[in-house]
Amino acid sequence: MSGRGAFILDGRPHDLRPGTVWYYPPGTTHDYYPLCTFHYCWLTLSGPGCGELFAMLGIAPGLNPAGLCPLHLFRSVRSDLEAESVEKRMKALADAFKILTMVEASRAAERVNPSLAGAEEYIDGNCGNAALTVSSLADLYGMDRSSFSRAFRRRCGCSVKQYITDCRLKKAAGLLTGTDLSLARISSECGMRSAHYFSKVFSARMGMSPAVFRRRNRASAGAACGKLAAESR
Numbered sequence: 001m002s003g004r005g006a007f008i009l010d011g012r013p014h015d016l017r018p019g020t021v022w023y024y025p026p027g028t029t030h031d032y033y034p035l036c037t038f039h040y041c042w043l044t045l046s047g048p049g050c051g052e053l054f055a056m057l058g059i060a061p062g063l064n065p066a067g068l069c070p071l072h073l074f075r076s077v078r079s080d081l082e083a084e085s086v087e088k089r090m091k092a093l094a095d096a097f098k099i100l101t102m103v104e105a106s107r108a109a110e111r112v113n114p115s116l117a118g119a120e121e122y123i124d125g126n127c128g129n130a131a132l133t134v135s136s137l138a139d140l141y142g143m144d145r146s147s148f149s150r151a152f153r154r155r156c157g158c159s160v161k162q163y164i165t166d167c168r169l170k171k172a173a174g175l176l177t178g179t180d181l182s183l184a185r186i187s188s189e190c191g192m193r194s195a196h197y198f199s200k201v202f203s204a205r206m207g208m209s210p211a212v213f214r215r216r217n218r219a220s221a222g223a224a225c226g227k228l229a230a231e232s233r
Contacts, residue, residue: 003038005032005040007031007062009061019066021103023060025054037174057101057103116155119141120156124167127164127190128190129191132191172186172202176214
């Protein structure tokens with residue numbers, strides 16, 4: 001969901017970032033560690049046919065493209081697994097299969113659109129640059145703006161602008177919680193054009209002003225940052 005983690009397979013580390021998923025096949029050791037503050041969701045399947053299921057879906061051991069994390073499905077699975085009824089358990093199973101099929105859909109999208117490989121990672125790493133726009137990304141990938149926007153939405157399930165804004169607000173939430181930087185400085189660090197615009201966008205998305213968010217979260221500096229970044233570690 002945010003941050004980066006190193007996942008180890010056959011003694012070799014692999015960099016897991018937002019927009020990707022890691023699959024440990026049956027019989028392997030789960031070995032990983034965070035490279036920075038790292039938030040992710042996980043799902044475990046057990047049984048003799050699990051390896052065949054992943055092979056059938058085309059999900060290879062190790063790193064796979066996955067698009068945006070379907071947080072609502074992970075929450076639904078967790079909630080339904082805690083219920084006692086058979087109906088809820090079956091719904092949890094259905095949602096788990098939705099998560100797996102979304103991974104394969106993202107793999108198919110990358111095969112169709114290999115030119116977009118790494119787009120999410122590029123945005124994650126450059127969201128603090130105010131010059132990062134839909135047009136600049138389209139130019140970078142050698143596509144016109146409309147074609148790039150459509151391909152990105154098919155790949156990630158959201159618009160380019162929304163993804164950029166989410167990345168900037170995640171970064172802002174971390175700076176508000178973990179630093180004493182002014183709102184003007186934070187808006188600049190996050191690629192926002194002004195402190196006023198930053199406050200307006202932040203308040204609309206988070207349901208509170210940056211100042212209120214900072215006060216409420218200062219006691220838990222270093223923890224998951226509000227609605228945008230936090231769910232599982």
